[in-house]
Amino acid sequence: MKKEDITISILIPVYNVEEYVEDCIESILAQIDTRASILIMNDAATDNSAMILERYKSHPKIEVFNAPHNRGLSATRNALFDIAQTEYVWFIDSDDLLYENAYSSVMHQLEKLNSDILCADYVSLRGKKEVRKKAFIGKANKNYTNKRNSFLDNIIKNNSNHVWSKVFRRKIIQDIRFKEGLNFEDILFITDVSLIDFKYSYLEKPVIKYREREGSIIKNLNEKYVDDYLTAFTYRLDNYKIVDRQDGYSYLIYKVYKRYIGLLEKIDRNNKKELLKYTYDKYDKYFSDLYSDVIVDMPLHKKIILSIKKLKIKNILKITGI
Incomplete structure (x- = not known):
């Protein structure tokens, strides 16, 4: 695959993250080039998130959409996916950050291997402390084939169910949707993805800074x-x-x-x-x-x-x- 052929949409659902969303967007804008676009959907936020997003509506690399009412994370991701028209999609949560140099590393590996799914490490933010998390067992920079549950078995061993540490070729997941109305949607989504045929690779670099914050769903x-x-x-x-x-x-x-x-x-x-x-x-x-x-x-x-x-x-x- 030629470098100029790779296109990617970064999909960001937004709901009541006024403290974090600007940092999230800026961490991405600091890295991307003309091959990438950012699609953001305001899921009827009740804080100042909408006001912050308003400032980005005229940005050439960003499209901002408004949900008709609060529909939840899964429905918002599904809606953004339906809008995306690029070769690849990357679901990133609005309270997280793109790790330094992550974009260039991801695009280089996709260019080199033409993988359907790219899996990568991440960093967990616990207050000011950063903890590196390995999200794959195996060699980096090579393609694997999803046979005999190999992809899901790797996910299970690593507890790496999150979608934001993975980049997906859009056409291979075009018939898969996040299940709406349910929490732990990533576990369900990854399970559904594991049932199809594809080739995947591992990037042995962190791509996301995942923010562990009080008040998130895992605390309730x-x-x-x-x-x-x-x-x-x-x-x-x-x-x-x-x-x-x-x-x-x-x-x-x-x-x-x-x-x-x-x-x-x-x-x-x-x-x-x-x-x-x-x-x-x-x-x-x-x-x-x-x-x-x-x-x-x-x-x-x-x-x-x-x-x-x-x-x-x-x-x-x-x-x-x-």
Whole structure:
């Protein structure tokens, strides 16, 4: 692929991020060239985000759109995707930053390898502290083929479900949409992507500074959080292409069961007894059956880990009287 042939749309949904959105946009504008455009949609923000976006409406590299009403992250991403006409798309959240020199690194690798999906590392911002996060297991700067769940297995091992650390060829995901009305939409989206055929590569450089901030969805524990979170992982289990018991399916069950236990522990740490009871009553049979299924094939050290976690939950439930 020739350098001038590569075009990319950076898609940014915006909702109540007045403290961050300008920094996000400026971090991108500082790097992009004529091959890139920025598509932004204001999802009926109620703070000063709209006023900030107004200043960019005349910028030659930016198009700003307004949603008719607040529709949520998934619907806004879908709407932006439908507008994009470029070869590649990159979903970036409006409270994050484009890492220094990320754009040139991404475009160079796409030019070199012509990958359908590019996966890259990122940096987690925890206040002023930056923590480098590896988001792929394998060699960089080469193409892989998505066979026998290879892409999803890599995602599962790294817990790298986020879409913003990946760049997608638009035509390969043209029939895939973010599921609207649900949180943890990236987990669902990546699962759907993993079911199609494509070639992917790894860029061993951080491309995003991901801002971990108070008040984000992962901080809000309620019944919807529980249902959406566990639905995302049960959806992945239901849609995993099982080849045999020696593939990654058993490991996926192992990871999903640990997610369930971790959620119960998180609810307990936050002293939400009613939510703990709700979660246990609604989901424990399903996950106990998963435990019984996976424990047979697990290596000894993983059996010990799961057994300890299961025992810990029993003690938590006993103490709380559930």
